[in-house]
Amino acid sequence: MIGSDVMRGYNDLMILFLLLHEDSYGYEISRQIREISHEKYVMKETTLYSAFTRLEKLGYITSYFGTETNGKRRTYYRITEEGRALYREKCGEWKLVKEVVDDFIE
Template sequence: MIRKELVAASAEPLILSLLAKGESYGYAIIQEVKARSGGKLQWTDGMLYPVLHRMEQRGLLKSRWGQSETGRKRKYYSLKKDGKTAMAKHHEQWSLIHSVLAGLQKEQYV
């Protein structure tokens, strides 16, 4: 299981990257993260909504109320321009961390 600090830190870049593919809603975002991480990245579901609302307040996301196929109300989120910029920055920073880690790991095996 991934440490909760890392889970919290990765929430924003993951949400931004998922929404870059198209608008989505809370439950679907959580399910996709679970599926893509093979269940290793577990969010407490209730944690996601404050994060989404905070990102919306910061102008990274916008939202609209819609309906599911069964008529249930759903709040759909999508990226705003600032969200795309933030996502690019996250990718750059996480890639840097990844490359440093990978480089260090490689040196240990030499």
């Protein structure tokens, strides 16, 4: 399993990716990250919530209250246009990082 230190900087990318097509809430996003990464990466709750706060403060996502069928009130997150732009920017950045690091891999 990967530690969160290594993933620093790309947590936002994962969250934005998961919000691209539909709005979602905290645990659902955490569950999807675990699932899509084949359990190789589990995002800690504090990391996830910190990212939500930061992204919201900077205008990349917005939040609203939604109600589940079982009556539980949940905070849902929605990506903004700026968020989509940031996602694309981060993707480009990652490709570059990957290329650079790859050059040093035997």
